Amino acid sequence: MWSSTRQIAAGDLVIVWMTRDNIQPLVVSPGKDFNSKYGNYRQADFVGVPYGSKVGSRTGKGFVYLLRPTPELWTLALPHRTQILYLADIAFITSRLNIRRGSRVIEAGTGSGSFTHSVARTIGDSGHLWSYEFHEVRANKARCEFTRHGMTNIVTLTHRNVCKEGFTVDNTADSVFLDLPAPWDAVEHAKRALRKDRITRICCFSPCMEQVLRTVAALNDTGFTEIAMYETLLRPHEVAQVPQLASIGDISGKLKEAEKRREEKRLRQIANNKARSSAAAGAETPAITSTKRKRDDEDDTELVDETITQDLTPGDTSPDTKRVKTAEGDEGVEAEGGAITASVELDMINAEGIEGGLVTDESRTDFTIPSSNLIPNSRISVSNALPEVRGHTSYLTFAVLVPFSVPVDSSGTKPEDSSGQPTLAPTAGASSATSSSEAENKSSIVVP
Known part of the structure; x- marks a missing residue:
């Protein structure tokens, strides 16, 4: 080629x-x-x-x-005369039909020759491909291409309607590929063309489900087994480069620094509140019955010096049911109706205890997180599946034809039935096993 x-x-x-x-x-x-x-x-x-x-x-x-x-580049560059098979379908078909070097393959529906070129390269000079095209103009153009590409010793192209006239070979092919508008009409002819001494396979390429259903029915009626349908879809990925992600050690260090800054801010607020409380205790001021201090810093999420006063029980308006926090600090007193007045003793807060209780608490598990060894300004490659991909092309229906052996009687001749056709008995791989004497006297399937 x-x-x-x-x-x-x-x-x-x-x-x-x-x-x-x-x-x-x-x-x-x-x-x-x-x-x-x-x-x-x-x-x-x-x-x-x-x-x-x-x-x-x-x-x-x-x-x-x-x-x-190459067949791959030719598929992308060839002049389109019909809808063609692309490499995703071609590779899957070649694998499922077990096409390899030396295989003998039949193709019905030459079209633009995309599948023909790939199969010709796969089977090589020791194999052969019979290709059939019912459209005369397309057949002539394909024949000229095959001649220019040096494929005449591998490919035999015939202008023929295989659905009505059948194939030109019998009991020869290892596999059959049908790319036809009505593949169910060619299934019976394909069975005659396939070899009877080994497992052979067939594939039908159909664009809609109605064709698949009729093809499956024809395959069942003809004696094919292991019928399965597949659809090949491509899923492209878009590759991009993003900055390198920070390590766990770097992230943990940043969190510790932020926690330390928050603790320092809280200690400053506690010190300021203690100073204001001391100043208020030394001055002579009228008693305040029911107040709440305004927050000095709106960003602070915890006010340790705020008097926590719960509401009175419904219907109780007695002023004795609540206490005001004094400068010396009171303990929570149970009021009438079950209300609790809680206060925080600022003197009990020790800066050393607070500082040691956050990050350096001995009760926590001591472990070391490795530091980052990333290259500065490095980037990594990531991929994302594209949201829109190329849609459906066609359905691929595969089936297998199981081989049969012809029994020979004592005289060395093959027994025949009333129609003159040799009778065939299933091999050891058949579902029902019979003894050798029963196999000689009983025919199971008649080959047309």
Whole structure:
């Protein structure tokens, strides 16, 4: 397939790569020019250039890459005559049908030749591919392409309606691929074309579920087993670079610093409140019956010097039911109706105890968090799935045809039924096991 030389020669097919979405096949013809929005190029300059080279335009403002053709690149660059199979479906089909070097494959529905090129490379010179196309114009164009690409020794293309006329080979193929509008009409013909001495497989490519249902019914009626349907969907990911995340040690250190600053602020507030309380006790002022101090700092979340006075019980208005916090500090007194007046003794608060009770408390588990070893200003790569992806292409229906062995009687001939067809008995892999004498006298399935 295609040229295997290292350098481009006149008449070779090259893939001109301009962008990811702009790929074009080109047959190198000296004396002609290649024009694109990326500049003008003399094709004579392509001769002798190694495949994969970057070639600049005549003005030097643009460039393109000249790549060696492969089935993957040909799928992206080929002229579309029909809907084609892309690499995601092709790879899955090749794997499920067990197509490998030396396999003998039948393809019904040549179309644009995307699947044909991939299978031809997989089976190699030791295998063979029979391809059928019912549209004469498309068949002729595909035949010309296969000839130019050097695939005539691997691919046999036939203009034929396989749904009505069947295939040109019988008991030959290892696998069959049907890309037809009505694949259920070709299932019976495909069974005749598949080998009977080994496990063979079939795949039907259908764009809608109604076609799948009819195909599954035909496969069941024809004797295929292990019927399964798959849908191949792509999920692209967008890769971006973000700043390196901080380590646990760095985050823990920042939290400790913030906690230390909050504690220092609280100690300053306590000291200020004690000073104001002392000043108020030394001055002669009238008694205040029921007051609350206003917060000096709105950012402080805990006021340790505030008198906590609960409401009276419903209907009780006696002034003796509540106490006012004095400068010396009172303990909570139980009032009538069960109300509690709680106060905080500021003198009991010790700065050393507070400072030691937060971060340096011995009751806490002492452990060391490793420090960060990150490179400054380093970045890491992350990926996110794109919210919008390419949707459904088609459904892939797979099935397996189990082989059967032909029993031989004592005279060395195969027994025949009334129609003259040889009778076949299931092998040891069949679901119901019979003795050798019963297998010779009883036929289970008649091969058409």
